[in-house]
Amino acid sequence: MDKDGQMLSIKELADVLNVSQKTIRRHINSGKIKSVKVGGVHRISREQVSSLLEVEEIIVDDLINIGLERGFPYDSKVPSGDLKNKWSKHKGTINLVSPANKRNIDIIVVGTGLAGASASATLAELGYNVKAFCFQDSPRRAHSIAAQGGINASKNYQGDGDSDYRLFYDTIKGGDYRSREANVYRLAEVSANIIDQCVAQGVPFARDYGGLLDNRSFGGVLVSRTFYAKGQTGQQLLLGAYSALNRQVNRGKVEMFSRHEMMDVVVVDGKARGIISRNLVNGKIERHGAHAVVIASGGYGNVFYLSTNAMGSNVTASWKIHKKGAFFANPCFTQIHPTCIPVSGDHQSKLTLMSESLRNDGRIWVPKNIEDAKKIRNKELKPTEIPENDRDYYLERRYPAFGNLVPRDVASRAAKERCDAGYGVNKTGQAVYLDFAAAIIRYGKEKAISTGQDKDNIDLVKSLGKEIIKAKYGNLFQMYEKIVDENPYETPMQIFPAVHYTMGGVWVDYNLMTTIPGCFAIGEANFSDHGANRLGASALMQGLADGYFVLPYTIGDYLADEIKTGPIKTDTKEFDEAESGVNKFIEKIMSNKSGKSVDYYHRKLGKIMWDKCGMSRNAEDLRSAITEIKALREEFYSNVFVPGGADGYNEELAKAGRVADFLELGELFALDALERNESCGGHFREEYQTEEGEALRNDEEFTFVSCWEHMGKDKKPKLNKEELNFKSVELKSRSYK
Amino acid sequence: MELKLKIWRQKNSGEKGAIIDYNVKKIDPDMSFLEMLDVLNQDLIKSGEEPVAFDHDCREGICGMCSLVINGSPHGPDKGTTTCQLHMRRFKSGDTIYIEPFRGTAFPVIKDLVVDRSAFDRIQQSGGYVSVNTSGNTVDANATPIPKPDADEAFKAAACIGCGACVASCKNSSAMLFVGAKVSQYSRLPQGKVEARERVLNMVKQMDKEGFGNCTNTGACEAHCPKGISLDNILNLNREYIKAKIRK
Ligand SMILES: Cc1cc2nc3c(=O)[nH]c(=O)nc-3n(C[C@H](O)[C@H](O)[C@H](O)COP(=O)(O)OP(=O)(O)OC[C@H]3O[C@@H](n4cnc5c(N)ncnc54)[C@H](O)[C@@H]3O)c2cc1C
Ligand code: SF4
Ligand code: FES
Numbered sequence: 001m002d003k004d005g006q007m008l009s010i011k012e013l014a015d016v017l018n019v020s021q022k023t024i025r026r027h028i029n030s031g032k033i034k035s036v037k038v039g040g041v042h043r044i045s046r047e048q049v050s051s052l053l054e055v056e057e058i059i060v061d062d063l064i065n066i067g068l069e070r071g072f073p074y075d076s077k078v079p080s081g082d083l084k085n086k087w088s089k090h091k092g093t094i095n096l097v098s099p100a101n102k103r104n105i106d107i108i109v110v111g112t113g114l115a116g117a118s119a120s121a122t123l124a125e126l127g128y129n130v131k132a133f134c135f136q137d138s139p140r141r142a143h144s145i146a147a148q149g150g151i152n153a154s155k156n157y158q159g160d161g162d163s164d165y166r167l168f169y170d171t172i173k174g175g176d177y178r179s180r181e182a183n184v185y186r187l188a189e190v191s192a193n194i195i196d197q198c199v200a201q202g203v204p205f206a207r208d209y210g211g212l213l214d215n216r217s218f219g220g221v222l223v224s225r226t227f228y229a230k231g232q233t234g235q236q237l238l239l240g241a242y243s244a245l246n247r248q249v250n251r252g253k254v255e256m257f258s259r260h261e262m263m264d265v266v267v268v269d270g271k272a273r274g275i276i277s278r279n280l281v282n283g284k285i286e287r288h289g290a291h292a293v294v295i296a297s298g299g300y301g302n303v304f305y306l307s308t309n310a311m312g313s314n315v316t317a318s319w320k321i322h323k324k325g326a327f328f329a330n331p332c333f334t335q336i337h338p339t340c341i342p343v344s345g346d347h348q349s350k351l352t353l354m355s356e357s358l359r360n361d362g363r364i365w366v367p368k369n370i371e372d373a374k375k376i377r378n379k380e381l382k383p384t385e386i387p388e389n390d391r392d393y394y395l396e397r398r399y400p401a402f403g404n405l406v407p408r409d410v411a412s413r414a415a416k417e418r419c420d421a422g423y424g425v426n427k428t429g430q431a432v433y434l435d436f437a438a439a440i441i442r443y444g445k446e447k448a449i450s451t452g453q454d455k456d457n458i459d460l461v462k463s464l465g466k467e468i469i470k471a472k473y474g475n476l477f478q479m480y481e482k483i484v485d486e487n488p489y490e491t492p493m494q495i496f497p498a499v500h501y502t503m504g505g506v507w508v509d510y511n512l513m514t515t516i517p518g519c520f521a522i523g524e525a526n527f528s529d530h531g532a533n534r535l536g537a538s539a540l541m542q543g544l545a546d547g548y549f550v551l552p553y554t555i556g557d558y559l560a561d562e563i564k565t566g567p568i569k570t571d572t573k574e575f576d577e578a579e580s581g582v583n584k585f586i587e588k589i590m591s592n593k594s595g596k597s598v599d600y601y602h603r604k605l606g607k608i609m610w611d612k613c614g615m616s617r618n619a620e621d622l623r624s625a626i627t628e629i630k631a632l633r634e635e636f637y638s639n640v641f642v643p644g645g646a647d648g649y650n651e652e653l654a655k656a657g658r659v660a661d662f663l664e665l666g667e668l669f670a671l672d673a674l675e676r677n678e679s680c681g682g683h684f685r686e687e688y689q690t691e692e693g694e695a696l697r698n699d700e701e702f703t704f705v706s707c708w709e710h711m712g713k714d715k716k717p718k719l720n721k722e723e724l725n726f727k728s729v730e731l732k733s734r735s736y737k
Numbered sequence: 738m739e740l741k742l743k744i745w746r747q748k749n750s751g752e753k754g755a756i757i758d759y760n761v762k763k764i765d766p767d768m769s770f771l772e773m774l775d776v777l778n779q780d781l782i783k784s785g786e787e788p789v790a791f792d793h794d795c796r797e798g799i800c801g802m803c804s805l806v807i808n809g810s811p812h813g814p815d816k817g818t819t820t821c822q823l824h825m826r827r828f829k830s831g832d833t834i835y836i837e838p839f840r841g842t843a844f845p846v847i848k849d850l851v852v853d854r855s856a857f858d859r860i861q862q863s864g865g866y867v868s869v870n871t872s873g874n875t876v877d878a879n880a881t882p883i884p885k886p887d888a889d890e891a892f893k894a895a896a897c898i899g900c901g902a903c904v905a906s907c908k909n910s911s912a913m914l915f916v917g918a919k920v921s922q923y924s925r926l927p928q929g930k931v932e933a934r935e936r937v938l939n940m941v942k943q944m945d946k947e948g949f950g951n952c953t954n955t956g957a958c959e960a961h962c963p964k965g966i967s968l969d970n971i972l973n974l975n976r977e978y979i980k981a982k983i984r985k
Contacts, residue, residue, distance in 0.1 A: 076784075138899065198878075202867045313796055485767075
């Protein structure tokens, strides 16, 4: 819908009238339906629709809802009313559970990263009994710990014109208009409170000399709204959430199960009632009952095998609930981060991110001449020997307005384009340069002038410049040198894009509930706020917003009906069945007495995903990916070898379970990418690009969330579409030229 | 590169362990230490044997999950480096490398090189927090300015990754550096001052209960800490502890 909610798109009208979009187009062409073109897109006015329906006046909101109900089987529960008042109105009207009753309600939280730890702590503080699970030896190890750059909040401490609306708008636009307006606005609205909360907990954010909080700018937005703690923001935020969790453990309100893996969810009479877990130390399969289950298990980037995610990050918890009825949304929306350390060889087990902030000062280039590139790869030439004129600063060339600061998806694709064309550096040919030489000189000269030293003494200028670069990025340069064994102050860094984050995930409504009543999903595990591309420093914000400020309230809306349920029994047939399913899987996996290792299959899957569902995709490749993944999955079950036993610590067995689920997710991922016949955000379909090679979005046909429904083993999953309605922003194509 | 490995193998906490010899070939100097162990493990699986169990997750030096005593040194020979950040270019072909778990009375072995460090969690649970409710009713973050030097010092202490190398390197298995780091972080921030007394008393009590030893100022912990947590934190812990005791 358009800005004022006065016009409908062809898609919306088709849904409302329950006819195909073709029919509407035919009528538009014949003149039977009058449309106007807004930004190149057909729109039909409210009056037109009234006359078509032969009713006097229509409320466009209602119409949309009718259309939605027809097309999409679930209510997204977005409250009516003005965008800015939705959340406060919702909080004021949803059901609550009284403090006395909360004591009788149990909640399971799977995952204790930023989202899960903050949720567990707050739920416990409110009075619920919480059981929290993580697979590492301590909640403090969750993958959130690795986040470097920072966390956004619309505090406007810098007085540079930031506001909730601006943060909302940047996030919606950055996500290429594929996220839900109301959720994103709420995120912006609660963001400021996150910072208050964290400071109160003792999180040592960076401060200026006046003792106030410092900010940096991030991710190509026009304001400085990113709070940070050196290059360790995720660590400090997670330790804050961990301390809040520990406080509740100490009060006896949270029972913590570390080194435990969720193996399945238990659904009783259509409601989530508990989980089956495996104790990773002694191998015991356990039953846990609860009135609600919260999934906070993070993203699934490791479906690519190589990613910046921690080694254990996995999709299992999300996938198990998907198979029991939770829709999986936009699985193909993945973020490939442009500045990571390139793969150095076949032994590579994971990839390391170099913070996006480096693009503020580093210039990205490859040799202009293909011969030079070859020489570099053969170590016959050094990058510093290539004269300025023979370098191709391709981002500055292609995108003069944004240059090296284009969004992540754009920068990543441009690097791939150059490397595919044969200009890549590094022994693999899969790398480009990120060069700080110009910045060192620039800063050095500034410093020399401001301190009255000789600005023409090049050695002096260089050493002054290096000091400044060191103060800004010292820890990153050090990390780079440890891994690559090259000094980035002297020679340009080599970087290449790597899988980093998954925008897709479990579908949730405005209350963060999945399509299984009583089962919720928060943090990176859900799909909700980042659309087709996430802006830097927004994942930490979302995880903590969900955990501290959203879920603890919205869960009450569901639990209000549970106060009379009484404790959940685990000696029921549903628990029996779920447990025996887990045991059967383990038996099957352990039954091969020889064969290939789990890693072998994980690497193979990763290669298919990277080659065919990676930075750019086309229908043919995606179809062959689906076939290849199917075949690989079959081979996996008949040939994977897990040594040792199931009755004790067995890392290979734990990995096998995760890879088994990745092998199913990978197929859905490719299918989703195949069905989305447009390019948007991190999803680039080669068939849909402009003449200049830029992404071509199709708002008329694809302004929806792809919600996949599991239909049973070996059956094609069903695609349900949640239409996205934009009332507060105008859909524009993103240009960074 | 080719290497001889001497690795501690132990089936579980109940059974006795022993050092077993292995050889690995075709090790690329660009590999990380853990990637070298991955190569060994893939070889072991190929020959039908159980791989060597070791803890790891982020593999970029921040989660604190990796451990290993390498040639007698927790996290290996490089200063300020976790095991996962150690690279094979640090070794020569033909070298013999001893690989053992982080030992300590309070860190029982679970399997091979994996130890149970949950004692650290219990110490944190006993007082490593500020008792502030998380439901959103807090004052504005800039209401209380914090002098930059204090904030920076608090950050330095907060950089501890909870790996346990300090304990593993100490002949007394003392956890003073770890506990000192947390106590110091809060003691430098106004938010942490309110409960300073109970915090330090409770955390030290729990530390003793877990069986960690006393500090005799050998400084081994600081030398092996991958995050450069300084001995000043132990001094500060002692100061806070005495202050708390006197006020009792
Ligand atoms: C290198 C890197 C840098 C980043 N930098 C930034 C940044 O600067 N700013 C930003 O905003 N975002 C950043 N991100 C993204 C952000 O860190 C993550 O999206 C976010 O931390 C995810 O938090 P989470 O709580 O949802 O999940 P996680 O932190 O991944 O936690 C998942 C939890 O689930 C548990 N778990 C998983 N599966 C199971 C199972 N089957 N059974 C039991 N437990 C399970 C795990 O043990 C863990 O406790 C970065 C990401 C990476 C990889
Ligand atoms: S003080 Fe250092 S060695 Fe000890 S747990 Fe913390 S980071 Fe590890
Ligand atoms: S694996 Fe995370 S610090 Fe080494």
